[in-house]
Amino acid sequence: MNHYFNNIDIPFSIGGCNFHAVNIISSSIDTDIPLHTHGVNCYEIHFISNGCGRLIADGNEYDISTNTLYVTGPLCDHAQLTDKTSPMYEWCIYLRAEQNNSERSDILIDQFLSHNFWIGKDDQNILPIFERLFSELKSKSAGYANMAKLILSEIVVSVARNYFDSPAETALSSSDIYERSSLIIEEYFLYEYSSANLDELSHRLGLSTRQTQRLIEKNYGSTFSEKKEQARMSAARLLLSDDSLSLSEISKRLGFSSQEYFSSSFKKFYGISPSHFKNIKL
Template sequence: MTLDEDKIYNIDHESEKPFPEQLAELVNGKFDGKMLTVDNKIAKATYEFFTELDNIKLVIHKSEMRSKVNVRHNPILQSNDFVYLMMLKEGEITHIYESENNIEVFGPKRQRGIMITNLKYPLINQSEATGYCEWFTILVRKTTLIDLIEGAKKEEVKKIISSNDPWLFFEPFNLEVVTALEKIFSVEEKVARKLKIYGQSLIILAETMNLLGSRKSADTSRLSVHDTARMFEVKEYITQDLSVTPNLEEICNEFGLSRSKLIRDFKAEFGRPVYKFYNHVRMEEARVMLVDKGLSVTEVSQELGFKGLSKFSDAFKNFYGMSPKTMVELSTKME
């Protein structure tokens, strides 16, 4: 992947000048201390910053792009006390983790999900020339996160998020996260708006920590940046056509991996084995097709390669605890 440096706006997070003030200057926007607004040939956009809590900070971003833009976030190299969670709700913006092997986390035809990182490498937000997009960011102080988690897996999660080595994880959306994200972007202007947004953010944090707990710190610590990049390539390979069930032998041949390394590295990076990850993404796509796109149960079943409606309905119910029909009915009532 080649990036044109002349077309990148660079944000220095080690600068004394806050990120929104830097971006406002670069794109000729206005920042009033809480909201950054842009309305020019680049985009019509808003960044809303929630900084009332020192240890948990939030950013809600909405933009109608009018030209192709790249914004690079250069990290704090000496000490970084925060964990970053970024999730693309809508649109085709690409988040590029700029390491030795540039990793495209979000982007056209890629799965929605949560990117979790300690941001030891630069992150580039690359927009298309036109189109609407929304994304949400949570910054949480590591010590606060560690204080809030508990249970048998606390030490594993603590070791993972406390590591000073660069790390990047990805979790596909689940129903709880999608629901919380929808509420964050739809809360009306009322007295308790900020409280509700922070409340839904804590739900997303809780779900993410539960998912991180499925990893073993001993395995994640062995992942090199190259290993991480290769596992993201495997992820794209197995999810490019969700009607085709992944085959471990074919994946090993395609990427020159041993079976044991594929199994270990994939679970370390994504928290679950290859087939379970594929099934999760497949079921989330089924929900999107039914609820967001309005496709019929038959159409979804055929599109995702199920051998009959009963097979699809059983798989859907096993995953969500309800039938496809019930999911659609509940979603309709919530609108």
């Protein structure tokens, strides 16, 4: 059964760092998730309790199977490809951190915050902790909010303990304060890349178009147009892997006005035509 706790804000503090859990999800992953990036001071914890698939992170590819734990941190490009014959079931927590390096002294939290990507097998028996968290959030029994904060702290500690047994792939994260609006930006490009426009995003953020442009450039180092193009081209790679889809259908799904425009944009972005890409299945 899938459970979504979106657009929430559960604050908790641990090791001199203030965290906010803004998305908490347990769900079967039935479709591929295109390449996307989180902003500064954002960490997404992923635990796969069943199924298998592949993860593409920072240009590298990893096999995912039952009991895989991975964390994608600030500015880590990643995509999730599920095995359609054995879809992954994922437990996921999206966190933003408010770091104060002058006060933080906890070595475990230092480990967690200093890596923008880590993947390995969980050896801390983290699944029952996730299950307790979702039980509290669903039941809303007396004191559930305080209990959720304690469990979230336990999850972060358990994740960081895994780091000591297996080295992380990359490091370091930024120390700027991550704004909640970045979550809106990331989900907008991830799910609405085909029709994304600056006015609509600005309206959702409650900002002017100029402020929105500045926010995107600050957190991602890209303009709105570049971010949209990256999102559409990442989705295009996944759609081109589906033999049942024609180039015409793919161009429509991506929001291009014509197949020719899509082909031209894809070749400019990747240096290869979509038809050639589809044939060789990169």
